[in-house]
Amino acid sequence: MKASELFFPTLREVPAEAEVVSHQLLLRAGFIRKASGGVYSYLPLAYRVIKKIMNIVREEMDRAGGQEVMLPIIQPRELWEKSGRWDVYGDEMFRLQDRHKRDFALGPTHEEIITTLVDGDIHSYRGLPLLLYQIQNKYRDEIRPRFGLMRGREFIMKDAYSFDLDDEGLEVSYRKMYHAYHRIFQRLRLEYRVVEADSGAIGGNESLEFMVLADNGESEIVYCQNCDYAADVEKAVCQAGPEDLMVELGERQKKETIGMKTVQDVAKYLNIPESQVIKTLLYLADGKPVVAVVRGDRELNVIKFQNTLGCFELVMADEKAAKECCGASFGSLGPVGLDLPVYADLEVQTMRNMVCGANENDFHYVNVNQGRDFAPLAWVDIRNGVAGDPCPQCQSPLQMVRGIESGQIFKLGDKYSKALGAAILDQNGESRTMIMGCYGIGVSRTMAAAVEQKHDDQGIIWPLPIAPFQVIVVPVNSNKEDQMKAAQAIYDELSAKGIEVLLDDRDERAGVKFKDADLIGIPLRITIGPRALQENKVEIKKRWEDSNELVPRDTIVEKVEEILKG
RNA sequence: CGGGGCGUAGCGCAGCUUGGUAGCGCGUCUGGUUUGGGACCAGAAAGUCGCAGGUUCGAAUCCUGUCGCCCCGACCA
Numbered sequence: 001m002k003a004s005e006l007f008f009p010t011l012r013e014v015p016a017e018a019e020v021v022s023h024q025l026l027l028r029a030g031f032i033r034k035a036s037g038g039v040y041s042y043l044p045l046a047y048r049v050i051k052k053i054m055n056i057v058r059e060e061m062d063r064a065g066g067q068e069v070m071l072p073i074i075q076p077r078e079l080w081e082k083s084g085r086w087d088v089y090g091d092e093m094f095r096l097q098d099r100h101k102r103d104f105a106l107g108p109t110h111e112e113i114i115t116t117l118v119d120g121d122i123h124s125y126r127g128l129p130l131l132l133y134q135i136q137n138k139y140r141d142e143i144r145p146r147f148g149l150m151r152g153r154e155f156i157m158k159d160a161y162s163f164d165l166d167d168e169g170l171e172v173s174y175r176k177m178y179h180a181y182h183r184i185f186q187r188l189r190l191e192y193r194v195v196e197a198d199s200g201a202i203g204g205n206e207s208l209e210f211m212v213l214a215d216n217g218e219s220e221i222v223y224c225q226n227c228d229y230a231a232d233v234e235k236a237v238c239q240a241g242p243e244d245l246m247v248e249l250g251e252r253q254k255k256e257t258i259g260m261k262t263v264q265d266v267a268k269y270l271n272i273p274e275s276q277v278i279k280t281l282l283y284l285a286d287g288k289p290v291v292a293v294v295r296g297d298r299e300l301n302v303i304k305f306q307n308t309l310g311c312f313e314l315v316m317a318d319e320k321a322a323k324e325c326c327g328a329s330f331g332s333l334g335p336v337g338l339d340l341p342v343y344a345d346l347e348v349q350t351m352r353n354m355v356c357g358a359n360e361n362d363f364h365y366v367n368v369n370q371g372r373d374f375a376p377l378a379w380v381d382i383r384n385g386v387a388g389d390p391c392p393q394c395q396s397p398l399q400m401v402r403g404i405e406s407g408q409i410f411k412l413g414d415k416y417s418k419a420l421g422a423a424i425l426d427q428n429g430e431s432r433t434m435i436m437g438c439y440g441i442g443v444s445r446t447m448a449a450a451v452e453q454k455h456d457d458q459g460i461i462w463p464l465p466i467a468p469f470q471v472i473v474v475p476v477n478s479n480k481e482d483q484m485k486a487a488q489a490i491y492d493e494l495s496a497k498g499i500e501v502l503l504d505d506r507d508e509r510a511g512v513k514f515k516d517a518d519l520i521g522i523p524l525r526i527t528i529g530p531r532a533l534q535e536n537k538v539e540i541k542k543r544w545e546d547s548n549e550l551v552p553r554d555t556i557v558e559k560v561e562e563i564l565k566g
Numbered sequence: 567c568g569g570g571g572c573g574u575a576g577c578g579c580a581g582c583u584u585g586g587u588a589g590c591g592c593g594u595c596u597g598g599u600u601u602g603g604g605a606c607c608a609g610a611a612a613g614u615c616g617c618a619g620g621u622u623c624g625a626a627u628c629c630u631g632u633c634g635c636c637c638c639g640a641c642c643a
Contacts, residue, residue, distance in 0.1 A: 009576085011576090011577055011578095011592095011593085012577075012578090012592065012593075012604065013577055013578045013592070013593095014577090014578085015577070015578085016572085016577090016578070016579090016635095016636080017572095017635065017636055018636090019636075019637070034635090036634090036635095037634080037635065037636090090642095092641095092642070140642090140643095142642080143567085143640085143641055143642070144637095144638095144639095144641085146636085146637085197643085209643095315640095405643080408643085474602095476601075476602050477601050477602085478601095479601080480601090508601095508604090509600085509601055509602085509603085509604080509605060510601065510602040510603065511601090511602075511603035511604050511605080512603085512604050512605095513602095513603090513604095514602080514603045514604085515603065515604050516604085518603090527602075529602060530601095530602085531602090539602095
């Protein structure tokens with residue numbers, strides 16, 4: 001492909017609308033253009049990358065025994081009513097009507113369609129196991145689409161669904177997908193981590209997320225370097241700390257702390273670490289006041305708290321409610337003498353001589369000790385994990401990184417098959433509900449995640465397996481016949497080897513070509529310059545390294561093949 | 567949905583307070599000189615100032631409404 005004929009409108013300046021790196025670079029490098037909030041066009045370079053990701057995914061799905069299908073995007077309302085999700089899905093579902101005023105949804109996901117499809121034509125256990133997948137657009141009317149391709153309203157997703165006779169079968173399918181996903185992310189050459197996903201809300205079912213590591217990913221992950229444990233901070237299992245039995249319990253005292261509202265203020269004022277203070281947070285669970293207590297330097301994890309309570313709605317109470325329930329404003333609350341259900345984080349259990357609000361404005365207690373001064377209704381795990389927490393499996397200190405949720409595998413069980421009545425006959429002629437799993441990879445999001453992970457201040461650095469072109473050949477001056485001739489010859493030779501090459505034949509100055517090559521992130525650049533050409537040499541540069549290398553013209557094809565292999 | 571910000575040429579922005587025939591940089595086009603990290607000179611094209619209504623002799627500018635975009639939050643997985 002000649003650069004002069006390629007549609008890749010690069011921008012010198014960062015469009016004002018883009019905040020995150022992947023969004024900025026994909027716009028600047030001429031990969032994507034916005035059609036509407038969260039809806040993008042993929043230009044040729046982007047689509048080349050997308051197709052490569054799709055092909056890797058496709059090959060691994062096929063290898064795992066999957067069969068590719070293409071399901072409708074437009075889905076009738078009745079299907080969604082059957083599963084009960086027409087109402088539940090809410091505003092996040094794009095809806096439309098046909099000319100007869102019949103309701104449809106633009107598929108946000110395909111459990112309904114596929115379960116109905118399989119139920120219609122598989123009636124015997126002999127038809128199982130079955131693994132179907134597709135790669136196509138999904139539609140979710142996100143409350144707030146953001147960060148370019150990272151959270152779009154229309155996005156490309158691979159979704160796979162497994163159907164088995166029983167849980168043992170599901171286990172086999174799930175494991176196959178687990179290994180397939182590992183292969184996929186390894187082949188994409190992205191650094192990633194598998195973490196446990198929330199299973200509380202849906203109840204006991206297993207789910208794992210494949211996170212592509214990136215400095216400004218949406219998720220925070222803690223992981224263990226010693227064993228294989230990893231989890232989102234919101235889901236990480238937190239434990240009680242060790243108790244220091246040598247610390248003597250002091251006598252509880254009330255101290256005046258005028259104007260001291262935050263944990264920081266109080267700790268500073270009393271000259272103690274924040275970890276000696278406890279935070280008392282008042283929430284309304286389905287309208288009823290409940291209290292959460294966590295160490296002063298920790299964050300309450302609202303999801304964990306809600307799962308603990310098992311309530312439907314959990315909102316933070318306002319100042320007024322605090323005054324009514326506890327007799328003091330925020331900043332002066334404490335569990336001592338509170339006549340409310342108190343849930344305290346496990347970590348608080350082993351703290352000694354804590355500091356907390358006295359439920360009286362501008363007063364705090366010091367030397368508060370659990371058991372003697374207050375007793376919570378329950379000791380529970382309700383805080384966010386942090387780096388340094390002990391690993392729940394092996395007790396080594398956990399590390400923290402950020403990541404982008406790129407794939408997820410999930411044991412659905414009979415959730416949809418039951419609702420939609422998808423049953424089959426087993427060996428004994430008895431009717432059984434099929435057991436399902438579902439497995440997603442955000443293809444367009446993965447492209448964005450790759451950019452987030454692989455870039456520098458000059459632009460994108462595509463991993464070789466998904467680069468839009470593997471090599472760019474740059475004659476320093478396209479008007480010099482000898483340079484163009486050499487460039488064209490190298491282009492032909494590489495192309496003949498099946499290598500994807502971009503020939504920058506544009507009548508631009510060298511600087512412009514180099515900048516563009518760096519920006520669009522082609523892994524290998526071959527530069528044909530006048531001086532080297534005199535000695536019958538050309539220059540090769542790896543996008544991910546600073547230095548370049550002069551090699552004899554005759555060996556360049558060999559050289560490229562060698563790098564591509566390694 | 568709440569809070570904040572923004573809509574002026576393809577991109578980035580100024581002009582708006584104090585109303586008077588729309589500007590800058592980059593990009594684009596033409597000609598020339600240049601040619602190893604976003605060249606230079608000369609010339610040119612390109613904008614219903616998001617949209618609608620109002621005030622006014624006159625609105626990019628003031629008022630009202632509306633649409634869209636971005637960020638934070640709530641929400642969701």
